[in-house]
Amino acid sequence: MDSHTIKHCYPLISSHLPEHSSFAFEAGEVHKTLDTCVAIWEWMTENSFDRKTLILNIGGGVTGDMGGFCASTYKRGIRFINLPTTLLSQVDASVGGKLGIDFKGFKNHIGVFNQPEGVLISEEFLGTLPEPELRSGYAEVIKHGLIRNENYFNSLKTENWQNQSWKDIISVSVGIKREVVEKDPKEEGLRKILNFGHTIGHAVESHYLDTPLHLLHGEAIAIGMVTEGYLSQKFLRLPKEQLEIIQQKLLTVYGKVHIDEKDFEAIIDLCFQDKKNEGNVLNFSLLKRIGECDFNIVVGKEAIIEALKYYNQLEN
Structure with missing residues (x-):
């Protein structure tokens, strides 16, 4: 767990756990690194964890992502369970078995597929979440509607969005991601x-990670969904009125960030590190319409x- 979780979430469940040893690292995407993994592996080793741990x-x-990656590589793999405590991790990272860390400024560059x-x-x-973190996770919720379920997308609030049935x-x-x-x-x-909005979104997030403009994942993915919505209209003829609906919803919830044109080249270079690419070709996942997404769309x-x-x- 991280330094926020041990303070706000761990006390809610610690008395219900069997005898255990705990480890906390400094919170934040900037600590999703090999150095933190080394500290985790050292903790596992010092506690003599075996393959039945x-x-x-x-x-x-x-x-x-990082805890699962460390468990999957320690002694060639030990079992792990995930207890996601943020909206982002509950609706996104909790499903699919993608594990890993950032490397040299590239998001999730080193990792494995392994199921908990x-x-x-x-x-x-x-x-327990501050509003910006809840809003960050909400971007993935909106994305699920955009790629797979128009009625779901339309049902999601923009005004007073904090007050919804989060359980539903x-x-x-x-369910959408699992399917x-x-x-x-x-x-x-x-x-x-599932990567709609993420090619440009991840690049924007990575570029500004260590800057005063530092964006949370969902804030960057909102930018990615607007820009890739534009590309969807250009390449797959997403109806203009649907593009306007998408950007209105996203701008209402996330506002707008100015991206300096001097940063465009660096952001595009980061797009080339996206794992969907093949060779030197940029492959995007783009919308045909709200609720229907296609993939492997080459964009220059x-x-x-x-x-x-x-x-x-x-x-x-």
């Missing part, structure tokens, strides 16, 4: 649609610049 990862997506023994989800943990939302979003992952567990085809550098400029000129 069970690891419980309590926390958000960083904890689940189980995932325990409770919406009660959402009460978690259930629908997990896609079960059909394509290793991301060889259909599962790529100039079109990405166009999309970033389009985002910048939008009015909040």
